[in-house]
Amino acid sequence: AAGCFRRSIASQLSKVLDLPPENLIKSISAVPVSKKRHVADFQLSIASIIENSSGDCSAQDLHLQAQQLAERLQCDSVVSAISAGPGTVNFTINRELLAKTVLQQVWKDGSEYGVKSELFSTVPRQKAVVEFSSPNIAKKFHIGHLRSTIVGNFIANLKAVLGHEVVRINYLGDWGMQFGLLGVGFQSFGNKEKLKSSPLQHLFEVYVQINKAAEDENTKKLAKDFFRKLEEHDEQALSIWQQFRDLSIEEYIRIYKRLGVHFDEYSGESFYQEKAQEVLKMLEDKGLLQKTIKGTGVVDLSEKKDLSTVSTVMRSDGTSLYITRDLAAAIDRMNKHSWDTMIYVTDKSQSNHFQHLFQILKLMGYDWAERCQHVSFGLVQGMKTRRGEVVFLEDVLNEVRSRMLQNMTSTKTTKETQDPVETAEKVGLAALIIQDFRGLLSSDYQFSWERALQSRGDTGVFLQYTHARLHSLEQMHGNAELTDVNVSCLQEPDAISVLQHLLRYDEVLHRSSQDLQPKHIVSYLLTLSHLAAVAHKTLPVKGSAPAVAQVRHSGVGGWGAAQEGSVRALPAQPCHHW
Ligand code: ARG
Structure with missing residues (x-):
C-alpha cells in the first residue's frame, strides 16, 4: 500500500x-x-x-x-x-485515499501483505543455505540450541516469504569420542526398549553413567577402541551408531514439529570424516598446512605470516577437528547446492571459529567465502524448568505449555476454549519466541517465565490474544465485501493510526531482511496490537450504524490478516481461537 x-x-x-x-x-x-x-x-x-x-x-x-x-x-x-x-x-x-488503498491492499494480499513491495523488487532471487539448531546427540540440548532453532527458523522463513529459495540444514554433532563412550556404555547400561521409546533421554542417561565409569582406565580404553572401530567402518559398531542417530533424529523431528520447524537435510559431522582428510590434502598441496613441533597441523592466519594467529586443523595423529569437518561441509554444500549465501546460526562463543573457517576458505581460493555469514546471538541466563536445569528441548516446551495452561485456568476471564492444551502450547511458544526476539540478537538476557508469560505488556501472549480477538470479530460478523463499504466512515484518529502503522510494514520487513534482526517485526507487531486494542475500545463494531459497523469490521479483518502474515514470519504459529 x-x-x-x-x-x-x-x-x-x-x-x-x-x-x-x-x-x-x-x-x-x-x-x-x-x-x-x-x-x-x-x-x-x-x-x-x-x-x-x-x-x-x-x-x-x-x-x-x-x-x-x-x-x-x-x-x-x-x-x-x-x-x-x-x-x-x-x-x-488524502484521508479517504489512505483508508481505501490500505484496506484494499490488506484484503487483496492478506497474509502476503508487504511482501510484494517494490522495496524487494530490486533484490534478485537467491538461493540461501541456512544451517541452524545443530544439537549434539547424547549431549545436553541447551538454551543456545533453542535460540539457534528459533532464530534460524526465523531467517529461513523470512527468506522464503520474500521469494528466495531456502535449504534448511541441521548439522548434528553426531561423531566423536562421545560415540565411543556411548557404544561401550550401551553394552552395560543400555535398554533397547527405552532406546526406542525415548532415545534422546536414554542416550543422555547412558552417556552420563558411562562418563562416571570412564574414570577407570579400562573403560577409557574400551571407548577408544569402539570409536576406532567406527572410524574404520566396522559394520557392527556402525550399525549401533546408526541406530542411535536414526532414532534420535526421529525424536528431534517430532519435537521440532511442535515448534513449527522442519529441515530439508539432517547432515552432521559424521558425513565429513573422509572429506576432511581430502581437505587436509588440499591444504597441504596449496602449501597452507604447517606442522608444529608437537606434530599438529595448523593454518597460518596472521597478516605477517609469523604464525601469531593460527587455526589448528589436524591432530598429531593425523585426524581431523571440528573446523576441518566444517571446511569439508562448506565445500560440499557449495558443490551440492551452488548457493548464493550461506548462513550459520550459533551463539557468539563460536564467532572465532567461523571467522577462522571463512578465512581458511578464502586462503584456499574460494571467493564464495565472502558470501558466508555467521549470525551469532547472545547468551540466555537462568532458564530452569521445574525439573531443574534444561537438558532437553522437550522439557522447555512442556514447561511453557503447563505454565501457560495454569495461567489460563487461574484467570477467570478466560473463555472456554475447544482445546486448551493446544492453545496453551501455541500461546506459550509465541511467548518464548517473542521474549527472545524483542532485543538485539547479540545481547545476553536474563530469562524469566513470569515476564515471558504476562498477558499484558509486550509479550507473545498479548500478541496471540490480539490475533485471536481480531479473528473472532471477523468470524462473528461474517465476511464484509470491501466494494460496498464506505471508507469515508473510517476517519477517526484511532482508525487513522492503525492505517498509518500498516503503511510501515514493508519498510519494517525490509529492515529485518537486511540485518536479519527479528526485533523490527516484533516491535511492529506489538505496536499494531496496542493500536488494535485501542481501536477495539473506541471504535466498536457492535451497536454502530450499519455503514460504520461494516467498514470498521472490514478494517479489522484486514488487520487480522496482515498481522497473521507477520506472526507467521516470526515464526510463531497464529492462534485463531482462544
Ligand atoms: N553442534 C555444534 C554445537 O552444539 C554446533 C554446530 C554449528 N555448526 C557448524 N557448522 N559448526 O556447538
Whole structure:
C-alpha cells in the first residue's frame, strides 16, 4: 500500500529536484505512529538526498532546505498537506485515499501483505543455505540450541516469504569420542526398549553413567577402541551408531514439529570424516598446512605470516577437528547446492571459529567465502524448568505449555476454549519466541517465565490474544465485501493510526531482511496490537450504524490478516481461537 504513495511523492519530488524518482523512493519513509499523534504519513529525509553532493550540513541548514523544498511542492489528488520539519519534508495523504488503498491492499494480499513491495523488487532471487539448531546427540540440548532453532527458523522463513529459495540444514554433532563412550556404555547400561521409546533421554542417561565409569582406565580404553572401530567402518559398531542417530533424529523431528520447524537435510559431522582428510590434502598441496613441533597441523592466519594467529586443523595423529569437518561441509554444500549465501546460526562463543573457517576458505581460493555469514546471538541466563536445569528441548516446551495452561485456568476471564492444551502450547511458544526476539540478537538476557508469560505488556501472549480477538470479530460478523463499504466512515484518529502503522510494514520487513534482526517485526507487531486494542475500545463494531459497523469490521479483518502474515514470519504459529 505504501508503495503507490511513495511513488507518487517521489515523482513530484523528482520534477522539482531534477533527480530520478528511483533514487528518491529510498529516502521516503512512513512516519512511525507515536503517542503524540503525528501530523504526517510520510517523510523525506533531506540529509539522505544531499548525502553525496555537499557533505556535512548543519541542522539549521537542513531545516532551511526542508522549508525551501516544501514551499516548492504542491498538494495534489494524493497528497493533501505538505510541511517542513527539522530536516524532513512531511507529507499527509488524502484521508479517504489512505483508508481505501490500505484496506484494499490488506484484503487483496492478506497474509502476503508487504511482501510484494517494490522495496524487494530490486533484490534478485537467491538461493540461501541456512544451517541452524545443530544439537549434539547424547549431549545436553541447551538454551543456545533453542535460540539457534528459533532464530534460524526465523531467517529461513523470512527468506522464503520474500521469494528466495531456502535449504534448511541441521548439522548434528553426531561423531566423536562421545560415540565411543556411548557404544561401550550401551553394552552395560543400555535398554533397547527405552532406546526406542525415548532415545534422546536414554542416550543422555547412558552417556552420563558411562562418563562416571570412564574414570577407570579400562573403560577409557574400551571407548577408544569402539570409536576406532567406527572410524574404520566396522559394520557392527556402525550399525549401533546408526541406530542411535536414526532414532534420535526421529525424536528431534517430532519435537521440532511442535515448534513449527522442519529441515530439508539432517547432515552432521559424521558425513565429513573422509572429506576432511581430502581437505587436509588440499591444504597441504596449496602449501597452507604447517606442522608444529608437537606434530599438529595448523593454518597460518596472521597478516605477517609469523604464525601469531593460527587455526589448528589436524591432530598429531593425523585426524581431523571440528573446523576441518566444517571446511569439508562448506565445500560440499557449495558443490551440492551452488548457493548464493550461506548462513550459520550459533551463539557468539563460536564467532572465532567461523571467522577462522571463512578465512581458511578464502586462503584456499574460494571467493564464495565472502558470501558466508555467521549470525551469532547472545547468551540466555537462568532458564530452569521445574525439573531443574534444561537438558532437553522437550522439557522447555512442556514447561511453557503447563505454565501457560495454569495461567489460563487461574484467570477467570478466560473463555472456554475447544482445546486448551493446544492453545496453551501455541500461546506459550509465541511467548518464548517473542521474549527472545524483542532485543538485539547479540545481547545476553536474563530469562524469566513470569515476564515471558504476562498477558499484558509486550509479550507473545498479548500478541496471540490480539490475533485471536481480531479473528473472532471477523468470524462473528461474517465476511464484509470491501466494494460496498464506505471508507469515508473510517476517519477517526484511532482508525487513522492503525492505517498509518500498516503503511510501515514493508519498510519494517525490509529492515529485518537486511540485518536479519527479528526485533523490527516484533516491535511492529506489538505496536499494531496496542493500536488494535485501542481501536477495539473506541471504535466498536457492535451497536454502530450499519455503514460504520461494516467498514470498521472490514478494517479489522484486514488487520487480522496482515498481522497473521507477520506472526507467521516470526515464526510463531497464529492462534485463531482462544
Ligand atoms: N553442534 C555444534 C554445537 O552444539 C554446533 C554446530 C554449528 N555448526 C557448524 N557448522 N559448526 O556447538
